[in-house]
Structure formats: structure tokens, C-alpha cells
Amino acid sequence: MNNTDALKNIRIVLSRPSHPGNIGAAARAMKTMGLSDLRLVQPRHFPHPDAVVRAAGADDILNAAQVVETLPEALSDCVFAVAATARHRELRHEALDARAAAHAVVATAPQAVAIVFGNETAGLTADEAANCRIWARIPVNPEFSSLNLGAAVQVFAYELRMACVIATPAPAPEFAPATLEQVEQLYRHLEEQMTVTGFYNPANPGRLELRLRRLLARAQLEAEEVNILRGFLKTLERPKIR
Amino acid sequence: MNNTDALKNIRIVLSRPSHPGNIGAAARAMKTMGLSDLRLVQPRHFPHPDAVVRAAGADDILNAAQVVETLPEALSDCVFAVAATARHRELRHEALDARAAAHAVVATAPQAVAIVFGNETAGLTADEAANCRIWARIPVNPEFSSLNLGAAVQVFAYELRMACVIATPAPAPEFAPATLEQVEQLYRHLEEQMTVTGFYNPANPGRLELRLRRLLARAQLEAEEVNILRGFLKTLERPKIR
Numbered sequence: 001m002n003n004t005d006a007l008k009n010i011r012i013v014l015s016r017p018s019h020p021g022n023i024g025a026a027a028r029a030m031k032t033m034g035l036s037d038l039r040l041v042q043p044r045h046f047p048h049p050d051a052v053v054r055a056a057g058a059d060d061i062l063n064a065a066q067v068v069e070t071l072p073e074a075l076s077d078c079v080f081a082v083a084a085t086a087r088h089r090e091l092r093h094e095a096l097d098a099r100a101a102a103h104a105v106v107a108t109a110p111q112a113v114a115i116v117f118g119n120e121t122a123g124l125t126a127d128e129a130a131n132c133r134i135w136a137r138i139p140v141n142p143e144f145s146s147l148n149l150g151a152a153v154q155v156f157a158y159e160l161r162m163a164c165v166i167a168t169p170a171p172a173p174e175f176a177p178a179t180l181e182q183v184e185q186l187y188r189h190l191e192e193q194m195t196v197t198g199f200y201n202p203a204n205p206g207r208l209e210l211r212l213r214r215l216l217a218r219a220q221l222e223a224e225e226v227n228i229l230r231g232f233l234k235t236l237e238r239p240k241i242r
Numbered sequence: 243m244n245n246t247d248a249l250k251n252i253r254i255v256l257s258r259p260s261h262p263g264n265i266g267a268a269a270r271a272m273k274t275m276g277l278s279d280l281r282l283v284q285p286r287h288f289p290h291p292d293a294v295v296r297a298a299g300a301d302d303i304l305n306a307a308q309v310v311e312t313l314p315e316a317l318s319d320c321v322f323a324v325a326a327t328a329r330h331r332e333l334r335h336e337a338l339d340a341r342a343a344a345h346a347v348v349a350t351a352p353q354a355v356a357i358v359f360g361n362e363t364a365g366l367t368a369d370e371a372a373n374c375r376i377w378a379r380i381p382v383n384p385e386f387s388s389l390n391l392g393a394a395v396q397v398f399a400y401e402l403r404m405a406c407v408i409a410t411p412a413p414a415p416e417f418a419p420a421t422l423e424q425v426e427q428l429y430r431h432l433e434e435q436m437t438v439t440g441f442y443n444p445a446n447p448g449r450l451e452l453r454l455r456r457l458l459a460r461a462q463l464e465a466e467e468v469n470i471l472r473g474f475l476k477t478l479e480r481p482k483i484r
Contacts, residue, residue: 004383029393034383057388099404138400139407141246141276146299151271151396158397161381162341197477211470219461228453235439236478 004034004164006109011037012153013074013081015128016119020045024054024062025150026117031058033157034164038065039074039114054150071116071128076181080105081114083132084152085124086145094134094218101136102159111177115156120149130213131180133220175222182226183216189233196236246276246406248351253279254395255316255323255358257370262287264362266296266304267392273300275399276406280307281316281356296392313358313373322347323356325374326394327366328387343378344401357398362391420463428468429458431475438478 012030017023023046027038038061040046046067055062068074075081082101096104105113116132118124129135138155140147147155178186190212194200200208254272259265265288269280280303282288288309297304310316317323324343338346347355358374360366371377380397382389389397420428432454436442442450 025390025393028388028390031386032382032389032393056390057386139403140274141403144273144299146270147274148267148270148298148392148396150390151267151274151393154390154393154396155400158380158400161383165381194474194477197474197480199474199477208470211467215461215463215467219457221457225453225457228450232436232439232441235436235441238439 003106004161006106006164007034007160008036009109009112010035010105010160011039011078011112011114012157013039013041013071013114013116014043014149015041015071015116015124016043017149018044018120020048020051021054022120022149024051024056024058025148026153027051027055027058027061027065029150029154029157031061033161035157035160036061036064038062040065040067041071041074042069043067071131072180072184075114075116075131076179078112078114078180079177080108080111081116081132081180083124083129083135084115084117084137084156085129085135086137086140096134096136098136098138098156098159101134102156102163104134106160106163117149117152126210130210130217133217175224178221178223178226182223183221186221186226186230187213187216189230193233193236245348246403248348248406249276249402250278251351251354252277252347252402253281253320253354253356254399255281255283255313255356256285256391257283257313257358257366258286258361259391260286260362262290262293263296264391266293266298266300267390268395269293269297269300269303269307271392271396271399273303275403277399277402278303278306280304282307282309283313283316284311285309313370317356317358317373319354320356321353322350323358323374325366325371325377326357326359326379326398327371327377328379328382337377337379340378340380340398340401343376344398344405346376348402348405359391359394417464417466420465420468424465424468425458425463428463428472429455431472435475435478
């Protein structure tokens with residue numbers, strides 16, 4: 001049996017793509033594998049004839065592509081996002097190869113999930129990658145790791161289809177997972193209270209933000225847990241009575 | 243250990259490619275995965291600046307690519323060839339998906355082996371496919387099966403590299419996980435502060451403790467993260483100055 005319906009719930013996000021041809025190539029790669037939801041964060045040129053040429057018939061995906069200003073906006077209704085990145089320095093998120101990540105995404109795909117690709121030259125920034133729960137990389141030749149953006153989308157899209165063809169539908173989760181937007185609100189609330197107490201100094205953030213975001217990404221919070229933690233943070237806003 | 247040396251013996255053959263840009267894209271796709279042997283059967287335009295542009299640094303592969311007149315010539319020293327084709331009519335060869343074919347190719351790769359791709363529009367002819375021992379296809383969306391030639395080479399090249407890379411033992415964790423005792427101390431500290439603010443009433447605990455413990459268990463905290471969170475909780479103990 002196959003389960004390619006899951007592909008409808010999987011979003012491809014291109015963050016700050018420079019070349020419209022690559023947007024078209026990504027749309028074509030997506031459509032060949034049955035994906036259809038494309039979001040673009042600040043594309044340098046879009047719409048653009050080069051995108052249409054390289055899409056080679058996947059115009060419907062380009063026409064339906066939403067353009068947004070920020071990555072959190074592109075992910076706000078997703079419960080889960082994967083950063084396509086070869087980053088492996090410093091603080092790591094859970095890091096998988098593309099195949100394992102595709103299985104994780106398909107297992108979650110009864111709900112909205114996303115795979116995020118960075119700019120052609122710079123890749124994903126640390127901040128962008130920190131918005132995602134899992135980091136995933138395509139194993140490449142260490143001496144020539146320059147995978148074209150459209151080709152990277154093709155490999156992930158292919159692995160997603162392969163994962164669907166062999167995966168069985170995942171059981172519905174017992175509790176409602178938090179959306180990335182809810183987790184972001186929790187992070188902001190926590191940072192705010194940490195600033196009030198003097199624990200966190202925004203002028204000298206060090207690595208605290210990165211560490212906390214990494215922790216939140218790993219914890220896979222439920223919506224109700226976000227409510228509990230924010231409820232506690234809210235009680236801190238009241239002056240103490242002594 | 244991995245076995246990417248096998249990639250040196252695997253040849254990519256493009257039969258009658260129309261667009262030089264696709265030759266460049268194929269060269270780049272090959273190089274990112276560690277392949278280097280490219281042969282071209284009657285390319286319409288080659289060498290060509292479009293190929294160099296799309297190769298994006300894989301010029302060495304273009305420069306070393308041999309141009310030949312016939313497919314048998316391109317395969318003459320190979321012991322084994324795979325036709326990349328979605329053909330499934332008429333008399334069938336053994337037909338595999340790209341993943342299974344990649345494993346078969348890598349297993350044979352101590353000797354010279356090839357994967358053969360047809361023209362962008364027409365694909366492989368029946369005669370061309372008949373030159374190959376195995377037919378292999380990339381599973382695609384039946385409603386839009388138009389995979390770009392460079393993208394098809396990318397998927398096969400990726401599967402070849404994946405087939406070569408044998409799982410290595412997981413590396414030791416980079417960060418020290420928290421002990422259960424440290425997590426318990428964190429929980430006690432959190433409960434204490436939640437009690438002080440009135441968020442938690444020990445006389446009427448409800449399911450809060452259970453939920454928080456479940457969250458902490460799932461989060462797989464590191465020792466340093468426990469320190470950060472307890473550091474924050476400690477700042478809450480100081481009276482606010484207003």
C-alpha cells in the first residue's frame with residue numbers, strides 16, 4: 001500500500017532564494033514527486049520568466065506559491081519543520097540524513113510539516129535553522145558539496161515519496177502538538193521574564209537564545225504544555241507580596 | 243567504514259542529450275556524490291558554455307567527458323549497465339527501482355558499470371534499453387512524471403552514494419546528558435517557584451505534576467540546560483524592586 005496523500009501536507013519552504021530558475025526547478029522537482037505546497041521567504045525575483053521555464057509544466061505550483069516576509073510566518077501553522085542544512089558546528093539540533101528525516105516527516109504528515117531550504121550561496125542561517133526541530137543533510141562528496149538548490153529539493157522530494165510508498169499511516173497523536181507559532185510565543189514570553197529578572201541581558205545574549213531554542217525544539221511540546229508554562233510565566237508578572 | 247571508492251568505477255552515460263545545460267547539471271550532480279566518469283553519446287551541443295555554467299565548478303568532469311558515436315561504444319568495457327527508464331511495455335528486462343538498482347550497481351562496482359540516461363524528450367529507445375542488463379525507474383507522480391534529466395542523474399547519483407555508505411556507529415553525544423537526579427532537582431525547584439507564585443497549589447495538585455514530569459522526561463535535558471533553567475528559577479527568588 002502507499003500513502004502518497006501525506007504528500008499534500010508537506011510544505012517546501014525556500015528561504016531567500018536568489019535565482020528564480022531554482023524556484024522553477026524546485027517546483028518541477030516537487031510536482032514529479034507529488035508535492036504541491038511551496039512557500040517562498042523573500043525571494044529576490046519572483047514571479048519571473050526563468051522560474052516558469054525551469055518549472056517545465058509545474059506552473060500550478062508556482063502560481064499557488066505563497067510569498068512571505070519571514071520564516072516563522074512560512075511555518076506558523078506547521079507542527080514540525082526540518083532544516084535542510086549541512087551545518088554541524090556548535091550547538092546541534094537532532095541531526096538526521098535526508099532519508100531518516102523523510103520518514104520522520106511522513107510519519108507526522110497527517111498534520112502540516114515543512115522542509116526548509118536556505119539561500120543558494122549562504123544556506124540557512126543559524127537563526128533560520130533554529131526555527132526547525134530537526135536538521136537534515138544529504139550525504140555529499142566532502143570535496144565538492146555544492147548541491148544545486150533544485151537538486152537538493154529533488155532529493156528530499158524523492159525521499160519523501162519513497163518514504164510514503166513504504167510507510168503506513170501513523171496513528172493520530174494522543175495529544176495535540178504545539179504549532180511552531182505557539183512555541184515561538186512561549187520562547188518570547190520566557191525571554192521577556194528572563195530579562196525582567198536580570199537573568200538574561202539582551203545586550204549581551206551570548207548563546208542563551210540558541211540553547212533555549214534548541215531545547216524547545218527537542219522537547220516536542222504539546223499545545224497544553226505551552227499553556228501551562230505560559231500560565232506560570234504569567235504569574236511572575238504580578239508583583240510579589242511580602 | 244564506507245566504500246565510496248566504488249563510485250570511481252561507476253559511469254554515467256547520457257545518450258543524445260539535447261540541452262547542454264543538462265549535461266552541466268548532470269556533471270554537477272555527479273561530482274556532489276563522488277562520481278566522475280561521464281560519457282556522452284552524440285550530444286547535440288557539446289562543449290557549450292551553458293554546460294559550464296550549470297556545472298558550477300564540476301568543470302573537471304566536463305573536461306574529462308568522452309564523446310562517442312554509439313551506446314555500445316560507451317559501454318564496451320563495462321560488465322554491467324542499467325537503463326534509467328520508465329519503460330514498462332513490451333518485453334521487460336528485470337525492472338528495479340532506483341534504490342535497488344543502485345545497490346546492484348555498487349555490488350558490481352569493483353568492475354566497470356554504467357547507468358544510461360536517454361534523451362530529454364524521447365527517453366531511451368527500445369534498442370538503447372536493450373543494451374542494458376537491468377531497467378531501473380525512479381518512482382514518480384503518475385500525473386506528472388516529467389523529471390528533468392539533471393534531476394534524474396542527481397537521484398541516481400545520490401542513491402549510489404547512499405548505497406556505498408555503510409552505517410557507522412553513532413558518535414558519542416557531544417553534550418553531557420543530565421542525570422535523573424539533576425532533572426528531579428530541577429522539577430523540585432520549578433514546583434517550589436510555581437507554589438510561591440500561587441500557580442501551583444500543593445493541596446490541590448491536579449495533573450500538573452504528572453504533566454510536567456512527562457514533559458521533562460521527553461525533553462532529554464542536558465546537564466547544562468538544567469543549570470540554565472535552575473539559574474533562571476534562582477533569579478525569581480530575589481524580591482522584585484519596584
